[in-house]
Amino acid sequence: MVFYLFLTILTKVKSINLNLMNKKQLSKLAHKTPLVIIILAMLMGTFGIQNLPKPEYIVHAADPIRADFPIVNYGTKAILAHGYPGWKSENQTTLTTTQSGRYQVGLGWIIDSHNIGSTPQYKERFYLNHRRSGDVNWTQLYLTEDGYDIAGAPEVSRFVDNVATIDMEAGDYEFQADHYAIYTGVDPSGMDPEYTHTTESVDPEYVQAILLEAFLTNLSITKTDNTNTIHPLEYLNYQVTYSNTTNILADNVVVTDTLPIYIVVDEASITNAGTYDSTTHKITWNLGTVNPNTFATLEFRVQVTGDAPNGFDLHNQVDITTSTAETTTSDNHAEDHTTVVIEQPSLPNLTIEKDDGETTVAPGAQLTYIINYENNGDAIAEGVSIRDTLPENVIFIEASDNGIYDNQVVQWDLDNSLNPGDSGMVTVTVRVPENTPDGTVLENLVEINTISEESNYDDNYDDDITTVEVSEPQIQLNKSYQFIEDSDNDGKADPFDIIRYTLRVTNNGDIDYFYAIADSLEDIVDYGSEPFNIDPTNGSYNPDNKTISWWPEMNINAHNFIEVSFEVEVKEPSEWPESGDMDLRNVFGDEIIILVDESYCDVLIEKDDGVDTARPGETLTYTINYRNQGSITAENVIITDILPYSEETGDPYVTYVSDTSGITPSIIEDIIYYWEIGNLEPGEEGSFDIVVTINDNAEDGTVIENFVVIETDTYDNNPDNNYDDDITIIEDEDLPDVSVTKTDSQDPVSAGEEYSYIITYKNVGEITAEDVVIIDTFPAYITFVSVSSDPQVPYTYNETSRTITWTIGNLEPGKGGKITINVRVNNDIPYGETVITNKVLIKNSNYDSDLDNNEDEEQTTLKRGRMAAVTGTNIFIIILITALTTTAVVTAIRIIKNRA
Structure with missing residues (x-):
């Protein structure tokens, strides 16, 4: 009874048609199943695969003849492909795998079991044959044995479901099922008699593969020309070495070498059937499949053109790609830098500098010009001379090192030649006449010459400029105040308060100066009394012009000051003017304002x-x-x-x-x-x-x-x-207007998949946009892979801020371009759907007529599947199956199905 309950459950889980078996056949099948049957309910929704045969395997235990037959237990994996083969064993089906790896391949079928004449079939064996599409030979894997048939038994239908473990690359595979039986009436009792192929039909129900372990390949590439420098018209021999360091094939491998300018490719030197495209300046090798543990080298030769400039960087880049998944692509790119060198002849290079250490000079003062010279070249300078032309309005005093003076010119003829790195110094002293006017510019010119050819004449001259400055007094005026009496201590002028004003005159010049101090008190005396306590006492107040002054002029020594002071008393409000600014305002260098403490409107x-x-x-x-x-x-x-x-x-x-x-x-x-x-x-x-x-x-x-x-x-x-x-x-002039838009290549995108963002930019204004920069900010859950642009523009990627910046430069009206960013969705994104937003910004340094089109954003939906529940109501089933043999084992099997 328990066994029939078990088969009833199987019909729900495996869709087994019990109508094909009669009661006797079911009893026979129960007798042949002495151990616990384990039912594994595999939940496939995690991988987003729907409407496929349920990946639940019935694993038969050993029968009484072969007690050593193993019990295999299978976990929950993704079904990557499945197919339906033909009716008989010589027919086949094709199963396509999308990932290299180790698979469990299951083959389920129904056979019409019958005996040959009166001879029973004691043992039947089933084999899975497989081969890669296009191969000739098959690989046969033993699957299982079932029991034996009694002579003369009627034909029955049997369901067989077994698996084999197979390592497969990504691609198409063909599968067959073979059925063999023993035609002897003697029980082989574990012996190995000859099995003979029968004519019984095999009707496969399905073929399906479960990925146990993914196999990833890893390609790497390096490049060198074995030199750091090269001369024009010389040849470079490039060697590109690629490798597959794993045990996995790499399919559709392509190597692309991007060549710099200023070279000519020797196409006949390109090995391994590489092709050169003069338009794109690239060499391409379509290598097809690269076997595991492969190391190989591609070679070609180029010639540097005669017009290659000195110091130019021959920047060569190479990339390798494959359609097979890789563990990393970080080593799929390599570069080589070689600098063009043009040899220069050995020549001297004389330099000279002159300085008197001053920017201004007073009449009557002396100036000493210091002249430094040096040979910075890599050859000897012969016949060196120095010529210094003095200003017309200075008087020559002396020159060092036997310098000869003649008509405002001093000349030195150096006795010895000047070796590379040699240097020296000469001086000349002059005096400025006492009557030289203020502001006179003294310009002194010096030059150095040699009879030898020089590599550079730009540093053979120098000058020094000094301005004559006649010293003048530098007078600074300051004024301050303090309350001698403040009735309410509020710092405002109240009636009868007494205020002292102090005037200071400072001479910041270099000579003494006489100064007459005067100050207008018009605003002060409107609210206060006439000044009193005037100090020094030679100061006086003129009521006609309301001015206080000190006369005669007082001498102020250089870098010194003098002070004067006076006091006033605030009048009663009845004596204040009917209109005014309601403050005691006074200016003497500094503006002094004292508010009058009275109600007012402002x-x-x-x-x-x-x-x-x-x-x-x-x-x-x-x-x-x-x-x-x-x-x-x-x-x-x-x-x-x-x-x-x-x-x-x-x-x-x-x-x-x-x-x-x-x-x-x-x-x-x-x-x-x-x-x-x-x-x-x-x-x-x-x-x-x-x-x-x-x-x-x-x-x-x-x-x-x-x-x-x-x-x-x-x-x-x-x-x-x-x-x-x-x-x-x-401002109504023509202006630039830079714009940017952004789209994604795919929406939605699943975890682990790659997709692209496409950025389109353009100057839709009337004039050139200057210093154009594009900044793209990455959202979470994606990883940067690569970037390309048309036209090509430089960029930088900041991993910390997750931003890419392109420096476009100046963008003419109507000009623009396209940028493609390739990214990969992280595998650990949240289950379900996650919407991310990628933002891009364009800006320029000159005025933009429309800022509304300077940024854009694109939203993309990321998906990660969640384990789907098996259809059905919540069931908790405990099946206890007890074998009827002496070796019976009692096992409890629990299947829990929960609706999501």
Whole structure:
């Protein structure tokens, strides 16, 4: 009973057709199964493969004749391919693998078992034959044996399902099933009698492969020409060595060598059937399959052209690719650098420098010019001479090393030749006449010559410039104050407070100077008394012009100062002027302001649009800030804004759009707008925006100036801050406009797969965009593989910030290009779907007319499969199967299926 329950479960798991077996045959099959049958429910949803035969294997234990037959247990793996073969054993099916590796290959079929005449078939063996498509020979693997048939038994249908372990490369494979039986009436009892091929039909149900272990290949490549330098017209022999260091074949292997300019390829020297493309300047080898543990070398020869410049880097790059998966591609690229060297003749190179150590000089002073010379070449300089031309308005005093003076020229003829690396120094001393005018420029020229040819004459000359400076006094004025009496200690001027002012005059020059000190006290005496306690006492106050002065002039020594002081007393408020700035303002070098401690009104207004330039059609937003920073209420405050207009035509340069004041403005001729704010309390402030659009009559270069004024019925003690303006310059010239877009080559993408981002950029403006740079920022879950561009542009990849930067340079109008970034999705991304965003930015150094198209982003969906549940309700089945033989073993098998 338990066995039939087991078969019933098998029909759910394996879709076995029990209608093909009668009760007697089922009993026979049960008798031939003495050990525990293990059912492995393999969950295939993890690998995203649907609607395939369930990879669940029934593994038969040994029968009574062959007790040594092994029990095999199989884990859960991915089914990579499956197929359905023909009816009989001589037919075959093709199974395609996509990955090199070690596979468990399962072959399931139904056979029509019958006896030959009256002779029973005691043993039947089943074999799996396989070969790679295109091969001639088959490889036969033993699968299993089943029991024996009784002579004269009727034909029955049997289900056979077994597996074999096979190492296969990626590609197509063919499979067959063979069935053999013993035609003897004697039980072989474990002997090895001859098995004979039968005529029984074999009807395979399916062939499927499970990847146990992936085999990855690994290609590497190196390149050398065995030299670091080369001369024009010489030959270079390049050697490209590639290898497969694994035990796995590498299919569709291609080696591509990218050659530099300034070389000519000897195509006849290219080994291994490599082909040269003069258009792309590349050599390509299509190597096909590279066997495991292969090391090989490709060779070719090139000649350096005669016009190759000195110092040019012959940068040669080579890459190797394969369609077979690799453990790493980091060693699939190699480079070789060789520098072009043009030999130069050995020549001397004389240099000379001159300096007097001064930038200015006073009349009557002496100057000593120091002249240094050297031979920086690699050959001897013969017949060396130095010629120094002095300024016309200096007097020669002496020259070192027997220098000969003649008519403002000093010359040295060196006795010995100048060897490479030799150097020396000569000097000449002159005096500046006392009557030389201030600002006279003294220019001294020196040159060095040789009768030998030089490699460079640029350093054979030098000059020195010194300016005559007649010393003048440098006078600095400073003023300070202090309260001698401050009734409330608030630092403000209250009635009857006494303030002392101190005036200082400093002579920072090099000569003594006489100076007459005078100071206007007009603002001070409006609120204070006439000065008293004047020090020194020769100072006096003139009430007619309200000026205090000290006379006669006082001598101020060089780098010294003199001070004078006076005091005033603050008047009573009744004596203050009816209008004024309500402070004691005084300027003597420094501006001194002392606030008068009295109630006053002071409204302030400020205006700004936040930009310096704009274009016709653009919108400007003027922000107006106002406040009462006085100590009393400002009544009936009105703000008036005068929009920019043409003084020639009277037409406005801008059009009013709106404002955020919350107050409806009064309008005069669409130019003057005013808002009635009302009263402003002390410290109260406000702000609102005025939005305008620039009219077409504002041409390039037009200066548009916007004025704003704040007024109050209350007397304002400080009218200077009652108005403000804002200036904007119109720029309507042609401008660049760089744009960038980004797309992905595939969406969605699975874990482990590679895909590409395509970046397209262009200058859609009217003029050249300067210093163009493109920056791409990688999101998480992907890994950078490679990049290409058309036209080719240099780039850098920062692993820390995960950014790639391309330096485009200048981009002319209508010009652009395309960049392709190849990436790989990480294997450890979250299960399910993950959306990532890749962003790209383009920018240039000169003005861009449209910033909205300077960046783009692309979203890509990444997928990773989750283990799918086997269809069916939650079942917890414990099957206990007890064998009826003396060697029975009791085993519990638990199958748990959960709906996802």
